Amino acid sequence: MYPHLFSEISVGGRVLKNRLTMAPLYLGYAEAGGTVSDLLLDHYRLMAKSGVAMVVVENSAVDYPAGSGSDRTIRADTDDNMEGLANLAATIKEQRALACLQINHAGRFAAIADPTLAPSAVQTFGRMPKALTEEEMRRIRRKFAEAAVRARKAGFDMVELHGGTGYLLSSFVSPRTNKRTDAYGGSLENRQRFPLEVVEEVKSAAGDFPVGYRFLADEWLTDGLQLAESVHHARSLASAGVAYISCMGGTYESFLLPHVLQSSRKEGYMVHLAAAVRKEVEVPVIAAGRIATGRLAESIVAEGKADLIGLARVLWADPEWPSKVREGRDDEIIHCHPDCDETCTKLVTRGKTAFCVRWPHDKIQEWKEKTGA
Numbered sequence: 001m002y003p004h005l006f007s008e009i010s011v012g013g014r015v016l017k018n019r020l021t022m023a024p025l026y027l028g029y030a031e032a033g034g035t036v037s038d039l040l041l042d043h044y045r046l047m048a049k050s051g052v053a054m055v056v057v058e059n060s061a062v063d064y065p066a067g068s069g070s071d072r073t074i075r076a077d078t079d080d081n082m083e084g085l086a087n088l089a090a091t092i093k094e095q096r097a098l099a100c101l102q103i104n105h106a107g108r109f110a111a112i113a114d115p116t117l118a119p120s121a122v123q124t125f126g127r128m129p130k131a132l133t134e135e136e137m138r139r140i141r142r143k144f145a146e147a148a149v150r151a152r153k154a155g156f157d158m159v160e161l162h163g164g165t166g167y168l169l170s171s172f173v174s175p176r177t178n179k180r181t182d183a184y185g186g187s188l189e190n191r192q193r194f195p196l197e198v199v200e201e202v203k204s205a206a207g208d209f210p211v212g213y214r215f216l217a218d219e220w221l222t223d224g225l226q227l228a229e230s231v232h233h234a235r236s237l238a239s240a241g242v243a244y245i246s247c248m249g250g251t252y253e254s255f256l257l258p259h260v261l262q263s264s265r266k267e268g269y270m271v272h273l274a275a276a277v278r279k280e281v282e283v284p285v286i287a288a289g290r291i292a293t294g295r296l297a298e299s300i301v302a303e304g305k306a307d308l309i310g311l312a313r314v315l316w317a318d319p320e321w322p323s324k325v326r327e328g329r330d331d332e333i334i335h336c337h338p339d340c341d342e343t344c345t346k347l348v349t350r351g352k353t354a355f356c357v358r359w360p361h362d363k364i365q366e367w368k369e370k371t372g373a
């Protein structure tokens with residue numbers, strides 16, 4: 001029924017059996033302290049079993065605590081977590097999906113760091129981050145490379161560098177948060193230098209191992225990074241050899257603005273960002289953001305707006321999305337619906353584990369028993 005959606009594609013030399021991927025989604029399922037829990041394994045088993053070609057595991061910290069988004073962020077910075085990471089990769093691959101680990105430095109949004117680290121001392125939600133020295137930047141580059149090597153050793157098929165959400169890599173590219181006057185600030189060429197150096201160091205350390213990139217196409221802030229500039233950044237990343245570019249918009253500073261909330265309620269609300277990037281680069285591009293139906297997903301691929309579809313809440317709300325679409329049962333999909341008022345986001349920002357209000361009653365009960373929530 002949807003010939004484009006269910007055709008193979010090669011990404012960084014790995015074959016994806018169809019165009020469906022799970023986009024990274026942090027739900028607070030790791031143990032406090034960032035170890036891999038049974039809840040996390042059960043969740044990713046279900047996501048991989050759904051029939052998507054690749055699961056991109058939520059952001060995992062390359063450094064701790066300075067790079068960690070929260071106390072329940074998976075730690076990719078230590079060999080102590082190797083067994084858990086290996087279990088996670090194996091759990092996904094057992095279900096015939098490729099396993100990709102997103103690795104991240106949370107920068108000025110590192111909830112448990114004090115001080116937070118950023119390109120410049122620009123205040124964020126009342127906290128003043130410390131501007132990084134070049135020596136500290138060298139250390140963080142090495143941390144990214146070490147985490148990628150760890151992911152490879154653990155059995156993951158790829159890594160994805162998190163260059164979105166206003167975390168460290170994207171905060172270098174943003175003219176709003178990067179006020180440096182050295183070789184890492186000012187022109188776009190300078191602002192993108194640090195992320196490009198990270199790509200280079202990760203690639204050279206990890207060897208023949210695909211490195212994807214979560215890409216901030218638009219900050220949705222008037223003084224922030226916008227598409228006119230970010231498409232050039234996308235080209236630079238492609239030239240640096242990233243395996244794919246996964247597009248998103250917004251940062252924690254824009255997600256909750258009324259007009260952003262309003263536009264984020266629409267189906268396919270970030271597809272235009274992917275389409276603009278795809279015109280500029282040869283590498284595969286992923287589109288995400290309320291891609292609610294098979295028809296929409298098929299049209300995105302068929303019309304060349306993106307090569308791959310990223311499903312985050314969409315897949316979590318209904319892990320049968322891929323099979324329902326494949327079998328022409330679109331009308332049976334349980335949709336992630338904006339009217340729930342972003343319950344999942346609110347739960348995780350309060351440090352809780354998330355459940356989906358759209359799940360069937362029995363599943364919510366089972367989840368509550370399992371988590372004690």
Ligand SMILES: Cc1cc2nc3c(=O)[nH]c(=O)nc-3n(C[C@H](O)[C@H](O)[C@H](O)COP(=O)(O)O)c2cc1C
Binds near residue numbers: 023102164248289311
């Ligand atoms: C609760 C929550 C957690 C998220 N965690 C991540 C993350 O760890 N890494 C990331 O790159 N994007 C993350 N995202 C963004 C998603 O990958 C995705 O781009 C967005 O939710 C839109 O897709 P969807 O409508 O299918 O959910 C998160 C989004 C939500 C709502």
